Amino acid sequence: xxxxxxxxxxxxxxxxxxxxxxxxxxxxxxxxxxxxxxxxxxxxxxxxxxxxxxxxxxxxxxxxxxxxxxxxxxxxxxxxxxxxxxxxxxxxxxxxxx
Amino acid sequence: xxxxxxxxxxxxxxxxxxxxxxxxxxxxxxxxxxxxxxxxxxxxxxxxxxxxxxxxxxxxxxxxxxxxxxxxxxxxxxxxxxxxxxxxxxxxxxxxxxxxxxxxxxxxxxxxxxxxxxxxxxxxxxxxxxxxxxxxxxxxxxxxxxxxxxxxxxxxxxxxxxxxxxxxxxxxxxxxxxxxxxxxxxxxxxxxxxxxxxxxxxxxxxxxxxxxxxxxxxxxxxxxxxxxxxxxxxxxxxxxxxxxxxxxxxxxxxxxxxxxxxxxxxxxxxxxxxxxxxxxxxxxxxxxxxxxxxxxxxxxxxxxxxxxxxxxxxxxxxxxxxxxxxxxxxxxxxxxxxxxxxxxxxxxxxxxxxxxxxxxxxxxxxxxxxxxxxxxxxxxxxxxxxxxxxxxxxxx
Numbered sequence: 114x115x116x117x118x119x120x121x122x123x124x125x126x127x128x129x130x131x132x133x134x135x136x137x138x139x140x141x142x143x144x145x146x147x148x149x150x151x152x153x154x155x156x157x158x159x160x161x162x163x164x165x166x167x168x169x170x171x172x173x174x175x176x177x178x179x180x181x182x183x184x185x186x187x188x189x190x191x192x193x194x195x196x197x198x199x200x201x202x203x204x205x206x207x208x209x210x211x
Numbered sequence: 212x213x214x215x216x217x218x219x220x221x222x223x224x225x226x227x228x229x230x231x232x233x234x235x236x237x238x239x240x241x242x243x244x245x246x247x248x249x250x251x252x253x254x255x256x257x258x259x260x261x262x263x264x265x266x267x268x269x270x271x272x273x274x275x276x277x278x279x280x281x282x283x284x285x286x287x288x289x290x291x292x293x294x295x296x297x298x299x300x301x302x303x304x305x306x307x308x309x310x311x312x313x314x315x316x317x318x319x320x321x322x323x324x325x326x327x328x329x330x331x332x333x334x335x336x337x338x339x340x341x342x343x344x345x346x347x348x349x350x351x352x353x354x355x356x357x358x359x360x361x362x363x364x365x366x367x368x369x370x371x372x373x374x375x376x377x378x379x380x381x382x383x384x385x386x387x388x389x390x391x392x393x394x395x396x397x398x399x400x401x402x403x404x405x406x407x408x409x410x411x412x413x414x415x416x417x418x419x420x421x422x423x424x425x426x427x428x429x430x431x432x433x434x435x436x437x438x439x440x441x442x443x444x445x446x447x448x449x450x451x452x453x454x455x456x457x458x459x460x461x462x463x464x465x466x467x468x469x470x471x472x473x474x475x476x477x478x479x480x481x482x483x484x485x486x487x488x489x490x491x492x493x494x495x496x497x498x499x500x501x502x503x504x505x506x507x508x509x510x511x512x513x514x515x516x517x518x519x520x521x522x523x524x525x526x527x528x529x530x531x532x533x534x535x536x537x538x539x540x541x542x543x544x545x546x547x548x549x550x551x552x553x554x555x556x557x558x559x560x561x562x563x564x565x566x567x568x569x570x571x572x573x574x575x576x577x578x579x580x581x582x583x584x585x586x587x588x589x590x591x592x593x594x595x596x597x598x599x600x601x602x603x604x605x606x607x
Contacts (some may be wrong), residue, residue: 120270121335122271155304
């Protein structure tokens with residue numbers, strides 16, 4: 114199972130308190146994880162990727178093994194540590210203002 | 212006994228203020244949706260316990276919330292189906308469709324329109340940002356209108372589960388010339404005519420005012436008489452930064468407008484406007500409201516200028532005209548008269564339906580003030596909320 118760490122407001126919106134675990138079929142990519150996340154927690158549709166364009170919202174970022182992979186291709190295979198669930202896939206709200 | 216419910220949207224959550232008909236002792240509930248911007252909350256006239264809320268964030272986008280018990284509990288509309296996956300694990304989940312505002316670009320329902328004017332004069336794609344204003348139907352609790360940024364009008368007829376654009380507004384012809392104001396290109400005012408269910412007025416910053424007489428299929432600009440020195444043609448049909456429009460339900464032909472600069476009035480449903488700023492100390496401001504019992508009594512909050520968004524001389528004064536404009540009286544009793552540098556935003560003033568009429572407004576400093584006597588005396592209901600974005604009032 115894939116482990117996903119959500120930012121506070123999305124955890125609250127999804128009604129979860131800690132990490133979420135997801136089954137991802139096929140290659141484990143960022144896009145596949147987001148698809149599985151939105152299928153399991155449909156109230157998160159539109160919060161990470163725009164509802165219509167499906168593009169990443171500008172102030173949302175993705176971290177893998179403490180590295181920012183936001184600008185990596187969304188269909189690139191993620192490391193085995195993510196695919197095996199040894200490490201979480203982190204979704205982070207950018208630290209910005211307000 | 213009659214009660215009052217004040218719905219307050221702030222930059223960091225929603226608050227609900229309640230009192231009985233005396234309006235002297237208030238309870239404060241909240242924050243709901245803590246940490247999120249609540250651009251607007253509004254209750255259904257047909258079912259006051261049904262309230263819609265626009266919960267929004269620059270990080271995570273738009274969420275529509277709905278309450279069926281007067282704001283005690285909330286849900287995202289559309290939760291009543293089966294979960295999308297794993298039905299054995301917990302209660303039904305929102306499907307997320309209630310948060311989807313997709314512009315209609317179909318040939319069938321409106322002219323495909325994908326760009327508008329940008330600050331530098333080039334064309335820019337129409338991009339949804341947030342819901343600024345929610346206006347529930349006067350007679351159907353499942354129908355509600357939403358004014359959004361980038362400017363467009365949406366409607367739900369199923370309690371908020373799905374929203375569809377009334378594409379004729381953007382498609383009527385002037386859309387490509389609309390341009391954002393400083394706060395974004397927002398449709399912020401929606402007035403439903405109580406005497407003609409097919410007539411709707413809307414206002415957009417910085418495009419102007421528009422009216423439909425056929426339930427939203429076709430629209431026309433209603434800006435004749437507006438003069439704005441800050442645009443290339445001061446009397447252009449499009450391009451005026453209208454901040455707010457209001458009417459009295461008994462006389463929807465008469466509209467009152469707070470424009471960027473100028474307070475204006477129309478007595479022919481917006482076909483023509485004339486200025487009623489009269490002896491105001493400054494005619495810049497954001498909200499405008501009409502007394503519930505006196506259709507010619509109106510309220511504005513003058514702000515120093517478009518460059519200095521605070522009251523002149525540091526004195527927070529509501530100005531009241533009992534003559535439908537031109538002659539204005541400052542209302543100061545109970546309001547700070549020194550060192551006050553807050554703003555009152557366009558959706559942050561409202562009235563109740565009692566007699567004498569209650570007037571309410573919220574400030575960017577987090578105060579919500581109320582007057583239970585038509586504006587003669589004011590008191591703060593609450594002083595230290597986050598910056599107030601919107602105030603609506605329900606008379607129960």
